[in-house]
Amino acid sequence: MADKPERDGEDVQEMRRGLLQGAGLGAALALLGGAITPAQAAEGAPFPNHKRWKIVFVNHVTTNPFFVPTQYGIQDSTALLGMDYQWTGSANADIGEMVNAVNAAVAGKADAIAVPIVDPKAFEKPIQAALDAGIPVFAYNADAPQGSSNPRLAYIGQDLYLSGYQMGERIASLIDSGLVALFIATPGQLNIQPRLDGAAAAIKKSGKKIDVQTIATGATVNEELSKIKSFYLGHQDLKGMFAVDAGSTQGVAEVMKENSLPAKGVHGGGFDLLPRTVQLIHDGFLDFTIDQQPYVQGFYTVVEAFVFLASGGLVGPANINSGLKFVTKGSVDPYLTTSTRYEGKSTKPQIVPRTGAIKG
CATH class of the missing domain: 3.40.50.2300 (Response regulator)
Structure with missing residues (x-):
């Protein structure tokens, strides 16, 4: 988030109201469980002024409903961090189209690239070309096989x-x-x-x-x-x-x-x-x-890219396991009684109230 000039009390209140209306901050606060108050988020200015970096997400099934919450996670995270994004790739798992999209992102001087590595070999050269051009590349949703020579920096997704x-x-x-x-x-x-x-x-x-x-x-x-x-x-x-x-x-x-x-x-x-x-x-x-929590596969990938870019690469990327949770007839009701961006069922940014004990 960029530094802001000093404002008087009225202007600060107006800035707070504007931020509270933003989809990115609302979703981020929900994800953080309320650990930061809106006023702290508005006034903290944790990052100096920075370029509005662009991250290109290449996908293998761009119109598949599974990735709707992933795209909401990307939208919320880029809004929070002052970044832009592009959603591109293939609608029908065409590897050639995906490789072309990675190459186009490199040619277009993207600041970061994210791609599901759905083929064991096809992405090695385009990812290396991106890294050679100074563009960090992250795998999300699908990763290279263990022990492969794929040079991606980190994987964000399920084991x-x-x-x-x-x-x-x-x-x-x-x-x-x-x-x-x-x-x-x-x-x-x-x-x-x-x-x-x-x-x-x-x-x-x-x-x-x-x-x-x-x-x-x-x-x-x-x-x-x-x-x-x-x-x-x-x-x-x-x-x-x-x-x-x-x-x-x-x-x-x-x-x-x-x-x-x-x-x-x-x-x-x-x-x-x-x-x-x-x-x-x-x-x-x-x-x-x-x-497997598709929302965070978008949100966390943006965060990893941002921290890498903001630190000049000093903060190394790390793999993030987006988790595994069995949903059965006994535990499904909360998924039906809420309609949120986090599961891709609503466009509306919101804080979801939580009640009762937390089950691990």
Whole structure:
């Protein structure tokens, strides 16, 4: 935040009112849990004047509803810190389009770049070119494989293999034997393939006689639903349907409802908090979904870039795990009774009142 000239008492009050109306500050204060009062935020001026840095977010599915809260997190964080951003990339997971977007950001002299590393090799050269040009690059949502030579500075997102492994353990606790379908939008992409690998490994380790079949569904919600419906019609003896991406999880929930599968002893679950998924958990058609907090994947990435730029690179970036939280019928109600930017269900900036004990 830039330094401001001294003002008299009336002007300070006006400045406070203006800041309180801003989406960025409101969201940031909510995220910080009220640790800073609006007056302190207005008067603290923690940073000297700085260039209005621009961070370019390259994405693999730019119109996917999963990333709506991510974009709100970016908007709020850049507003708070006095930065600009661009949202670009590919609508259908085209790696070439993503690489071109990174290269365009370098040519356009972006101040920072953020990109999900959904391919193990394709991004190494463009990221290195950005770093050579003095542009810091951060991975969000998907990271390079462990031990790879990708030079990104830090990763902000879920531990993908671990989240899949824990889902696999949950599946093995629900099902003793039989066919289990694991649906994945785009096999091989590093934002979801590690989850599938982890789930399969946990099921295998359980020692149960579970026959796992993997089904590719596609990059759009309609395509995913169609593939899931088709698979079920050909395998009506299955015991479970689970997915490792948001669109496929919603599709599983829809098919579970359409065919009354829980009443037939079939279990289902997956990832993320699309509104339809959340509703169908409440209605008893899915056993669980896993929240990976997409809002903070945008918010924290901007913060990391800002601190790196503000410190001249002296403050080194660090990996941030955006977490894993199972949402079930017993814990889903708060997701239905609130409508906020944090889950992508409202454009309205707001402070969400919290009541009751905090559960870890």
